[in-house]
Amino acid sequence: MLTLFFVDDLPRKVGSSYEFDSDDAQHAIRVLRMSAGETFMLSDGLGAWSKVKIYAVKKKSLEVEVIETGMQDPLEISFTVVQALPKGDRLKECIELLTEGGVDTIIPWSAQRSIGKAEKGIEKLQVTAREASKQSRRLFIPEVTDVANTSKVVELIAEHDLVLVFHESATSKVSEIITKKYSESAKVMIIIGPEGGITNEEHELFTSAGAKVALMGRPILRSAHAGLAAMSAVNALLKVW
Template identity: 35%
Template sequence: MSLPVHLVPTLSGVAEGSVVEVTGDEAHHAVAVRRLAVGEQVVLTDGCGVSVTGEVESTGKRVFTVTVSSVDVAEPATPRITVVQALPKGERGELAVEVLTEIGVAEIIPWAASRSVAVWRGERAVKSHAKWVSTAREAAKQARRSWFPVVAPLATTAQVTALVRDADLAVVLHEEGPASFASLSVPAEGSIVVVVGPEGGISPEELAAFAEAGVQGVKLGDEVLRTSTAGVAAVAALLSRTARWA
């Protein structure tokens, strides 16, 4: 049985025998909801590559402490994969974030594409972004990731175009894309960016801007995938060509 994972702000300087205190909402959920008990083994991570395993020494209303028995430091996975996700409608945005986190994406960038049905503005933008961040955090704990993904602020097409210019490989999913994943030269290291369009498709103007920036149009297959699941299919196809899935 896998040990429960809890996120802490930092594990800097922590070594075997150290006592780490967990407080706030993370501790409340562990103690009050999950009924964490003294003597139980848990994993703590800072989401930035450091994870520790240890035994629960004490619990309180919104606090528990862990005595560390082992420390693990993980390097960031390479190639680093970023997914630019056009805003889906309804709760499909959180679904996209969840599965992309589970598969190991390093960064998720919400994109205000011209044909996106969903619109983030004002208070709604703040709440929607917070939901994506929370979803990524919980999915990363479930997936037992040492490095949690970054959920960037909402990006415009111009910002996405600037981003893809610096990538070692950038692809945009499109039903008329001339390339296939089998034909791509996937870098062993560096950065990969995958652009996923909205339900209404990517506009000709956006496609032209991406092409000018060096983005390759790629077709996933004859089947039509939803925007919330297309990204994870594309990332899986790319990872199968790297040492990460060797």
């Protein structure tokens, strides 16, 4: 698959020339050693894409020609993951994994037992999502929202067709919950608790609002890794994969 870069001013006219002069262009020149005649992909991060061919390599930019354009439609199902704040750099790792797993919206959550903080700021986490999107060749960059409290998460539950809270005390497997009843869900939310688990109060608030509590399996995963595992299972059960 062709290398992908994101640009704000995506060229869309076949045959037109475009100067690719961002930091990514310098990476393409100095690290990837791209040369005249090679092709790669540009995208606006919203589904639109252009296949371009290099015809000139400059010191800090690439002159390219647009040879093909298109638009990728979003999936019929949108995925939101509410991720309790993990400690240290694990939040960045979590953003990377969730992006690779196909999440559309990532909501950092300040749970009662969260010991981490979004110390680097949401803007930097959005950059992480953008970089992970390039690596995974996805044309839609997920949104990383501001940190939400539990009350906000409860409000959002009502806006989704299926909401799953993964918890080790659950008695129902995720495969037992996602039945034909939810096969046409358009908006899915997954809630991942902190390393110490969600509290009884949070559990009650979420289930009272309509969330289903699901068991992921016997092994207990790190909070930062659980979201990708959950996304994998849900994608398979909803036949997205």
